[in-house]
Amino acid sequence: MIDRQRLADLRAAEDQLFLDLHPRSAEQAARARGPLLAGVPMPWMTRWPGAFPVFAASATGARLVDADGLEYVDLCLGDTGAMTGHALPQVAEAVARQAAAGITTMLPSQDAVWVGEELARRFGLPTWQLAMSATDANRFVLRFARHLTGRPRIAVMDWCYHGTVDETLAVLDEGRVVPRPGALGPQVDVVTTTAVVPFNDLDALDRRLAEGDVACLLMEPALTNIGIVLPDDGYLDGVREVTRRHDVLLVIDETHTLCAGPGGCTSAWGLDPDFVVVGKPIGGGVPSAAYGMTAEIADRLAGPMLGHEIDVAGVGGTLTANALALAAIRATLSTCLREEDFAVAVPLAQRFTDGVAGVIEKHALPWHVQRLGCRAEYWFCPPPRDGAAAAAAVDDDLEGFMHLWALNRGVLLTPFHNMALFSPHHTEADVDGHTEVFGEAVQALVG
CATH class of the missing domain: 3.90.1150.10 (Aspartate Aminotransferase, domain 1)
Incomplete structure (x- = not known):
């Protein structure tokens, strides 16, 4: 027209x-x-x-x-x-105070426990870790999922977006998994790392997970970065049933869907994931992200997290969870969102x-x-x-x-x-x- x-x-x-x-x-x-x-x-x-x-x-x-x-x-x-x-005044003031008291020490700060407790209250998952970006948080969770399940692949929704995580830059082309158009220099063929299923298609999800090689499904509760695509009635309940039946961990990425409310769609829609990832706005503009997990997952990860080689496990970063970011998150979540x-x-x-x-x-x-x-x-x-x-x-x-x-x-x-x-x-x-x-x-x- x-x-x-x-x-x-x-x-x-x-x-x-x-x-x-x-x-x-x-x-x-x-x-x-x-x-x-x-x-x-x-x-x-x-x-x-x-x-x-x-x-x-x-x-x-x-x-x-x-x-x-x-x-x-x-x-x-x-x-x-x-x-x-x-330019939130409360965040600017908190950042200025913390900057004067030290920005990064590689030690927990006084704000760390408060942030963990607040995220647990909002999203309903009891145990949390920090990251510098939602991309990092997603990457860490995928490592945890492969470790916990012993399975090599992750599953995502067709035309999803989860930052610059290599495994997620994949789409379907006539049923075949291929690199997403525009993805530069994939480290490996995504068909070896990733299963892709259409959003709002429970049958396709069930068929793919039945193959038994998928560690986790990483998804937004509503697609956002290709435009808002809302779930059909009952779809997310079906996703949870299918993932549980196939022993696949469910990871909900709330980085964009936090727009649904203080605890994102997880709280607003009563979702029951194994992991939740959230980033972007929680620091009021200061780079920060977090990922939460169930008590069962936290218990299963307790051993590796206390291991002597956790610093080379591919999870974390020298500036991650720095005192400045935690001060910003506390100032933001106590007064905003x-x-x-x-x-x-x-x-x-x-x-x-x-x-x-x-x-x-x-x-x-x-x-x-x-x-x-x-x-x-x-x-x-x-x-x-x-x-x-x-x-x-x-x-x-x-x-x-x-x-x-x-x-x-x-x-x-x-x-x-x-x-x-x-x-x-x-x-x-x-x-x-x-x-x-x-x-x-x-x-x-x-x-």
């Missing part, structure tokens, strides 16, 4: 407007092309719309200011890393969903908008039930135009997909501003 020539013409105009609006970012980008690979400190920063990334100057609450002094309503929030809002915070953020996400749905309905487009807690995303298709259908619906040209249109009008969306995230710092006016910008973009497209 979209005229592709019209889309191309509109995109060209937006590209020029972007250049006109961002001369200082252009200067910084040109300077960065020498010392930084691809002109950015981390590869995915090239995914932002426009000829170069906007360079950030400051971010506070739900606002971001760029190098050209332009202010944005930030609906990206560091792709969940700043879901609490930017609480029921009262979600009571503000979730209705804003619902308002966003309603506004976008209204525009879609007005123009009779075959699009859809989906919400999970304080996170919402729109699709250029009806709602998919699995990752492959979601991936097939990606429209890079249309997505890039919509993102650039919004950015040029002061609204930041997550660059990889059409995700908007809400914090208690956002307002109804912020949501309505996006609805207006979204409506103008659609009107310009359809004429």
Whole structure:
């Protein structure tokens, strides 16, 4: 229903407007092309719309200011890393205090026990360990699962995302396990490490786990990084039954789905995993992550954890669980990501969903908008039930135009997909501003 020539013409105009609006970012980008690979400190920063990334100057609450002094309503929030809002005073104060008292000592800090107890309260799993990122936490849990079961493979959902864990960068291609498109330099053929099954397909999961070589299933309770794909009614209960029947450990990655509430989907939906992984927002922006486990798993791991060679077991890191990160986590979890915070953020996400749905309905487009807690995303298709259908619906040209249109009008969306995230710092006016910008973009497209 979209005229592709019209889309191309509109995109060209937006590209020029972007250049006109961002001369200082252009200067910084040109300077960065020498010392930084691809002109950015981390590869995915090239995914932002426009000829170069906007360079950030400051971010506070739900606002971001760029190098050209332009202010944005930030609906990206560091792709969940700043879901609490930017520059939290309580985190800044805790970090400053701890920095003055020592950042890393390789010893437990006074905040460590509090953090473990709070994570146990929120997620219902009694025993925890810390990591620097959810990628690390996932990697460590996969090692534990293989050790505990003696099985070589892990299972993931088709088109999942669990950070940069090698074993998870796999998809299905006509039933065959292959590297995910874009995965650089896989260390081994993923068919030797990974089983892949479609989301929302219990029969496929049952058949694959019946082969008896899978140590654990690592999954999000709802797919997020390919767009929000929600579980069918009863699906997650079925996953737990199937994994138990085949003696496969269930690992729930809540790094993105923490948007569902203080204990993520695990608490909100009454899930019963063997491990939970959570990262990104728990440190209020300071790099940190954690993984929890049942008492049974903790008991089975007690021997190896106290072994003389645990420092070379492939689990941990010199700066992991440093005092600065633990101080940040305690400051964050004691004042943020609480029921009262979600009571503000979730209705804003619902308002966003309603506004976008209204525009879609007005123009009779075959699009859809989906919400999970304080996170919402729109699709250029009806709602998919699995990752492959979601991936097939990606429209890079249309997505890039919509993102650039919004950015040029002061609204930041997550660059990889059409995700908007809400914090208690956002307002109804912020949501309505996006609805207006979204409506103008659609009107310009359809004429």
